[in-house]
Amino acid sequence: MLLVPDLNEHSKTPYYIQLYDYLAKAILGGTLQSGTRLPSIRRLAALCGISATPVELAYQQLLAEGFIASKPRSGYYILPVRREGSPAAGERPSPAPRPITPRDPRHYTYDFHMSRNDFSLFPHKIWRSLYQEQLANPDLLQYGDPQGEPALRASIAAHLRQFRGLRCTEKQIVIGGDQYTLCSLVCLLLKGRMSGLGIEDPGYHLLPAAFRRSGYEIKPIPLEEDGLQLDKLYSSGADAVYISPSHQYPRGMTMPISKRLALLEWARSTGGYIIEDDYDGEFRYHGRPIPALQGLAESSPVIYMCSFAQSVTPALCIHYMVLPEELLPDYHSLRSELYLEHSASRLHQIALHYFMERGHFEKHLRRMRLLYQRKHDLLLRSIRQHFGAAAVLSGTDAGFHLLLSFKPPAAEAGTRVSNRASISTSAKELAAVAEAEGIRVTPMSYTWWAKPEYDEPEFILGFGGIAEDLIDEGIRRLAGAWLG
Amino acid sequence: MLLVPDLNEHSKTPYYIQLYDYLAKAILGGTLQSGTRLPSIRRLAALCGISATPVELAYQQLLAEGFIASKPRSGYYILPVRREGSPAAGERPSPAPRPITPRDPRHYTYDFHMSRNDFSLFPHKIWRSLYQEQLANPDLLQYGDPQGEPALRASIAAHLRQFRGLRCTEKQIVIGGDQYTLCSLVCLLLKGRMSGLGIEDPGYHLLPAAFRRSGYEIKPIPLEEDGLQLDKLYSSGADAVYISPSHQYPRGMTMPISKRLALLEWARSTGGYIIEDDYDGEFRYHGRPIPALQGLAESSPVIYMCSFAQSVTPALCIHYMVLPEELLPDYHSLRSELYLEHSASRLHQIALHYFMERGHFEKHLRRMRLLYQRKHDLLLRSIRQHFGAAAVLSGTDAGFHLLLSFKPPAAEAGTRVSNRASISTSAKELAAVAEAEGIRVTPMSYTWWAKPEYDEPEFILGFGGIAEDLIDEGIRRLAGAWLG
Numbered sequence: 001m002l003l004v005p006d007l008n009e010h011s012k013t014p015y016y017i018q019l020y021d022y023l024a025k026a027i028l029g030g031t032l033q034s035g036t037r038l039p040s041i042r043r044l045a046a047l048c049g050i051s052a053t054p055v056e057l058a059y060q061q062l063l064a065e066g067f068i069a070s071k072p073r074s075g076y077y078i079l080p081v082r083r084e085g086s087p088a089a090g091e092r093p094s095p096a097p098r099p100i101t102p103r104d105p106r107h108y109t110y111d112f113h114m115s116r117n118d119f120s121l122f123p124h125k126i127w128r129s130l131y132q133e134q135l136a137n138p139d140l141l142q143y144g145d146p147q148g149e150p151a152l153r154a155s156i157a158a159h160l161r162q163f164r165g166l167r168c169t170e171k172q173i174v175i176g177g178d179q180y181t182l183c184s185l186v187c188l189l190l191k192g193r194m195s196g197l198g199i200e201d202p203g204y205h206l207l208p209a210a211f212r213r214s215g216y217e218i219k220p221i222p223l224e225e226d227g228l229q230l231d232k233l234y235s236s237g238a239d240a241v242y243i244s245p246s247h248q249y250p251r252g253m254t255m256p257i258s259k260r261l262a263l264l265e266w267a268r269s270t271g272g273y274i275i276e277d278d279y280d281g282e283f284r285y286h287g288r289p290i291p292a293l294q295g296l297a298e299s300s301p302v303i304y305m306c307s308f309a310q311s312v313t314p315a316l317c318i319h320y321m322v323l324p325e326e327l328l329p330d331y332h333s334l335r336s337e338l339y340l341e342h343s344a345s346r347l348h349q350i351a352l353h354y355f356m357e358r359g360h361f362e363k364h365l366r367r368m369r370l371l372y373q374r375k376h377d378l379l380l381r382s383i384r385q386h387f388g389a390a391a392v393l394s395g396t397d398a399g400f401h402l403l404l405s406f407k408p409p410a411a412e413a414g415t416r417v418s419n420r421a422s423i424s425t426s427a428k429e430l431a432a433v434a435e436a437e438g439i440r441v442t443p444m445s446y447t448w449w450a451k452p453e454y455d456e457p458e459f460i461l462g463f464g465g466i467a468e469d470l471i472d473e474g475i476r477r478l479a480g481a482w483l484g
Numbered sequence: 485m486l487l488v489p490d491l492n493e494h495s496k497t498p499y500y501i502q503l504y505d506y507l508a509k510a511i512l513g514g515t516l517q518s519g520t521r522l523p524s525i526r527r528l529a530a531l532c533g534i535s536a537t538p539v540e541l542a543y544q545q546l547l548a549e550g551f552i553a554s555k556p557r558s559g560y561y562i563l564p565v566r567r568e569g570s571p572a573a574g575e576r577p578s579p580a581p582r583p584i585t586p587r588d589p590r591h592y593t594y595d596f597h598m599s600r601n602d603f604s605l606f607p608h609k610i611w612r613s614l615y616q617e618q619l620a621n622p623d624l625l626q627y628g629d630p631q632g633e634p635a636l637r638a639s640i641a642a643h644l645r646q647f648r649g650l651r652c653t654e655k656q657i658v659i660g661g662d663q664y665t666l667c668s669l670v671c672l673l674l675k676g677r678m679s680g681l682g683i684e685d686p687g688y689h690l691l692p693a694a695f696r697r698s699g700y701e702i703k704p705i706p707l708e709e710d711g712l713q714l715d716k717l718y719s720s721g722a723d724a725v726y727i728s729p730s731h732q733y734p735r736g737m738t739m740p741i742s743k744r745l746a747l748l749e750w751a752r753s754t755g756g757y758i759i760e761d762d763y764d765g766e767f768r769y770h771g772r773p774i775p776a777l778q779g780l781a782e783s784s785p786v787i788y789m790c791s792f793a794q795s796v797t798p799a800l801c802i803h804y805m806v807l808p809e810e811l812l813p814d815y816h817s818l819r820s821e822l823y824l825e826h827s828a829s830r831l832h833q834i835a836l837h838y839f840m841e842r843g844h845f846e847k848h849l850r851r852m853r854l855l856y857q858r859k860h861d862l863l864l865r866s867i868r869q870h871f872g873a874a875a876v877l878s879g880t881d882a883g884f885h886l887l888l889s890f891k892p893p894a895a896e897a898g899t900r901v902s903n904r905a906s907i908s909t910s911a912k913e914l915a916a917v918a919e920a921e922g923i924r925v926t927p928m929s930y931t932w933w934a935k936p937e938y939d940e941p942e943f944i945l946g947f948g949g950i951a952e953d954l955i956d957e958g959i960r961r962l963a964g965a966w967l968g
Contacts, residue, residue: 017772028741054516061771064881066740081742093761119625128616135612141603141797142949177661178827184668188697205822213672213822226550256550257512258565287545288501313625315830317661317801339690343662345800345829397548465626473546 004047016054019044020061026080027067034080038068087236109438110474111297114250114401116465117310118375121367125359130351140347146340147331148175148320149349155356156320156474163362164281165291166304168322173330177317179307183207184407186275186303187214188334189327190240194273198238200228202447204249207242207275220449227255230262240273246281246290250403250447250460253396260293267301273324282311282365282397285373287397302325308352310400310464311365316348372400375463375471383461386479400464403444403454406430406457406482427457430482437481439474488531500538503528504545509866511551511562518564522552533882593922594958598734598885600949601794602859605851610844614835624831630824631815632659632804633833639840640804647846648765650788651957652806658815661801661827663791667691670759670787671698672818673811674724678757682722684712686874688733688929690814691726691759691789703934711739714746724757730765730774734887734931734944736879744777751785757808758786764883766795766849769857771881783809792836794884794943795849800832856884859947859955867945870963884948887928890914890941890966911941921965 005022007015023204026032038044041059045052059076062068068076080190134140147153153170160166176182187210194216199208200222208218219236222229227248233241241263245255267274276293294302305320323331334340342349355361376396383391383404392405427443434441444458466474489506491499510516522528525543531535543560546552552560618624631637637654644650660666671694678700685704703720706713711732717725725747729739751758760777768774778786779874791803807815818824826833841844860880862954867875867888876889911927918925928942929935950958 022773057771064738064768065773065774066744079740079742081745115627117626119622122622122625124619128619131615131619132612135608135615138603138606141606141799142601143599143793143798165734178825180822180824181661181665181668181827184665194756206825209822254548254550256563258550258563260550261565287541287548288504290549309627314627314825315625317827317829338693340664340666341662341798343801343827345661345801345832348829351711384567409777 001311006126007048007050015048015050016057016061019048019054019058020429022060023058024065024067027081031076034078036078038078039076040075042257052302054177055276057231060156073337098402107438108435108440109465110470110477111154112441112442112461112474113440113459113465114442116462117313117400118368118371118464118467121364121371122313123360123364126355127351129348130354133354134347134350137350140350144342144346144349146335147344148173148342148344149346149353150355152318152349152356153320155353157322159356159361160292160304160322161287161295164278165295166322167295167298167300169305171328172322173320174319174323175342175344175349177345179206179305179319179321180210181343182211182305182319182321184214184411185331186321187211188215189323189330190273194239194269196236196238198228198233198236198241199449200243200248201449202250203242204244204277204447204450205449207277208449211212211242213304218449221251223251225253227253227259228263230259230266234266238272239270240275241267242275243293245293246278247284247395249277249279249399250395250401250444252398252401252403254290254398255293257296260296263293264297264300264302268297272301274300276302276304278304278306280310281306283369283372283400284398285369285376294322294339301326303327311368312352312355312361316344316352317346318348318352372464375466375468376402378468378471379461379463379475382475387474387483390479390483401460401462404441404459404461406459409483427455427459430457431459433481434478436475439481441478472474491532491534499532500540500541500545500647501536503532503542507542507546508549508551510837511565518562520562521558522560522562524559538680591922592919592924594954594961595924595950596800596926596945596947596958597924597949598926598944598946600946601797601884602852602855602948602951603797605848605855606797607844607848610839611835614838615831617838618831618834621834624834628826628830628833630819630826632657632826632828633830636802636837636840637804637835641806642843643840644776644788644806645779647773648762649779651779651782651784652788655812656806656809657804657829658807659802659804659826659828659833661803661829663690663789663803665827666693666789666803666805667694668698669815669818670805671695671700673807673814674757677755678723680720680722681722681759682712682717682720682725682729683933684732685933686734686928687726687933688728688761688931689933691761691935699756702933707735707737709737711737711743712747714750715741718750722756723754724759726759726761727777728761728763729777730762731768731879731882733761733763733883734879734885734928736882736885736887738774738882739777741780744780747777748781748784748786752781756785758784760786760788762788762790764794765790767853767856767884768882769853769860778806779887782898785810787811795852796836796839796845800828800836802828802832856948859950859952860886862952862955863945863947863959866959869958871967874963874967885946886945888925888943888945890943893967911943914941915943917965918962921961923962923965925962 005019007018041052041055043467045055063070066079069079070076150170153173156173157168157170160168196217196219197211198219198221200223212218221232221236228243245260263274278292282289291302294300294304301324304322306314380396383393390407390409393402395403427445431441431443439463441459444460445455489503491502509949525539526537529539547554550563553563554560634654637657640657641652641654644652680701680703682703682705683874685706696702703722705716705720712727729744747758766773774790778784778788785808788806792800864880867877874891874893878887880886913931915925915927925943925945928944
């Protein structure tokens with residue numbers, strides 16, 4: 001057997017790895033056939049002109065990986081590795097790291113996207129120091145409570161009781177790294193308890209999409225002026241409903257108390273569940289926040305979902321839900337059945353706990369509310385000024401967006417809209433016209449579950465992300481682009 | 485109508501909230517009936533002896549929440565809110581925050597738990613400075629790429645190609661906050677492509693449990709000395725298989741190259757998938773790490789799963805998987821269908837990217853390997869010294885645990901084991917005996933999917949978490965407790 005690998009003494013790769021690579025490749029490639037005896041360690045070392053140690057290390061590695069076997073007092077033999085028709089193991093790709101692909105999102109001078117936030121008030125110093133404080137605690141580096149840190153759960157429960165009117169304890173709170181993870185748990189928890197989920201249409205689709213994927217039937221329920229059409233829900237056959245009562249997404253109405261109580265009564269009498277999405281419930285600009293539906297009754301059959309994405313930053317990846325007490329035993333079974341681990345960083349969880357406990361969160365919320373209120377009011381004024389009667393606004397006074405229905409002046413309508421296939425095309429085209437001017441607005445059509453045949457030119461205008469001093473100019477240009 | 489709320493001028497609660505609370509309670513409680521007209525703002529202000537502003541604010545809030553309606557030129561009227569039999573809205577619970585419930589895990593002086601790690605080498609300073617660096621970038625506080633930060637994905641792909649032998653690019657990598665989240669995505673991705681999942685028995689159950697919950701059939705496949713019994717897999721009807729080839733959990737064997745290639749061939753010829761769990765693949769103590777199965781073929785039908793939980797810390801909540809290229813289009817559809825958001829903190833993701841790019845990760849891995857190697861070797865020596873022939877070890881030389889089969893000496897066996905119902909009871913009781921001495925060892929029985937009728941007294945001994953200077957004493961005491 002002629003086998004003298006050409007070792008490179010100037011390479012950074014040690015001899016034993018060069019040898020291992022050479023032999024493994026020869027075995028996988030079929031050059032070294034099964035049953036072949038390898039030269040003894042001493043002999044191969046002599047042939048290569050190196051010491052015995054690297055050869056021994058290479059053989060040990062081949063042995064560990066099952067390329068060769070050792071027969072006592074006989075030596076090392078190649079094992080059968082390739083089968084007829086088994087896949088060829090080609091060259092390994094070069095280990096040189098690829099250049100990092102930078103994300104290159106489209107740039108908008110006037111970005112009215114609804115899921116962008118303003119972080120000019122983010123408390124960098126406080127957060128940095130809270131994070132450092134946690135980093136010094138080696139216990140926090142171990143695995144934590146899959147349900148979320150008890151300390152943070154207690155802080156969240158206290159906050160919800162005090163500021164959102166919930167009736168809950170930390171035992172009912174489950175923390176997760178994103179909304180999907182929590183939704184997928186809810187899908188599992190409600191299995192066998194329900195089969196049809198009523199949803200607001202238009203609405204937000206993350207949770208319904210997860211439910212549909214889990215085999216639930218989705219029943220889109222139309223809205224009326226003050227929210228869900230209850231009679232349509234009752235007759236839909238749904239046995240659970242997903243709503244955003246504080247500030248409906250995207251229409252922005254607040255569900256009145258009578259409807260809330262009627263929904264609770266419906267859930268009670270049918271054994272159904274209400275999933276309450278309160279993502280922007282902390283943000284109301286003229287008046288106090290609307291208390292959550294969950295708190296309107298003892299032991300209400302409500303799964304309440306919220307997060308710190310809007311109130312602090314999505315970069316923390318801390319979302320949570322409040323489960324009804326009756327679901328807790330099943331949650332605990334599920335947790336052990338699925339071997340769940342914590343999905344939100346413990347360092348962030350405990351830093352956030354102290355952020356809340358030491359009063360920073362409340363203060364931050366107050367400052368954010370004032371900032372967003374200024375932007376909200378400015379956006380409203382600008383639209384009224386530059387659009388006049390051509391724009392109808394809804395869903396104002398809360399959250400991070402409003403809804404703009406664009407009505408081109410009558411004279412314009414004939415020339416501008418009539419030659420288009422449908423009004424829905426028009427909404428897309430109007431967004432494209434805006435984009436050409438560096439302005440991002442989002443047609444609300446994507447929030448329809450059951451897409452209507454004709455789609456009004458309605459747009460979601462977020463005011464969270466855009467800088468205050470760009471709002472008026474952005475709207476002035478938008479009106480100019482659309483009204484000509 | 486006699487309605488003079490007793491406002492408390494010394495309360496911290498502003499008048500308008502006191503008024504709102506009073507009126508909302510009166511409406512919910514039925515004291516103020518539907519249709520009742522409220523006093524005018526000016527009149528109620530005069531009755532209460534306060535200015536008009538707080539009354540107006542209270543009315544605005546009641547209006548927004550749907551408790552009352554305003555009729556032009558007439559005043560404010562109570563709306564119908566209570567229905568027959570609708571749930572009573574009782575007192576809101578006290579807003580006083582509850583005391584934080586401290587977690588009180590059992591304390592073990594000698595903790596051989598397999599999922600505890602050693603963080604004495606955690607690079608606090610470097611991590612702190614990397615985190616601060618990211619915190620200063622306001623862009624990172626916005627929502628990020630749901631698949632994971634492209635920069636981190638590129639660093640991971642480069643690392644995997646260089647050190648784990650994978651063939652992959654950053655496009656195939658998906659980052660998640662925990663393993664369950666990634667598993668639930670895999671369950672959705674493979675829907676319709678497979679129905680039965682073969683698993684190693686004994687093995688690790690997180691992924692199989694998620695698959696079972698998603699409606700897949702789980703086919704436990706027994707192990708032989710070098711891993712999965714392939715003939716049993718082939719005849720099981722499984723069309724996907726979940727394995728840990730680098731270091732089987734919990735038995736610790738390495739799957740030889742012939743079996744790896746045979747599995748790839750099986751997957752190719754049946755259109756099946758291999759899910760490779762490589763959670764401890766970086767940690768091998770005598771020889772180089774075993775390259776991953778994924779890299780043995782071009783475009784291999786392997787879903788590779790790993791995380792930074794063991795190599796850095798579980799507190800970051802950064803897990804990842806490498807998808808076969810053929811699944812990427814479906815992953816992208818799923819991502820938009822489910823409105824997925826990033827589930828691992830962007831601050832941690834980018835900090836980790838620089839940790840890798842600047843060479844800290846490699847250096848940290850080397851130091852961790854040396855540390856764990858010392859502990860591993862020490863544990864091995866201690867067991868051999870204190871147990872002698874009473875212990876048989878397996879699964880050594882890698883990972884964070886080894887398997888100890890306890891064989892009480894023949895003389896003892898009669899008195900110690902014979903009066904117990906089964907050997908399985910004995911394993912539990914031996915663990916209890918250890919616990920009484922402050923020692924935690926875990927019976928390996930929990931790793932059986934199909935529990936055998938008689939369970940050998942085998943134990944998983946983790947060496948990651950226990951301090952080096954406690955290992956020998958812990959094992960000496962364990963031997964003392966068990967051998968008498």
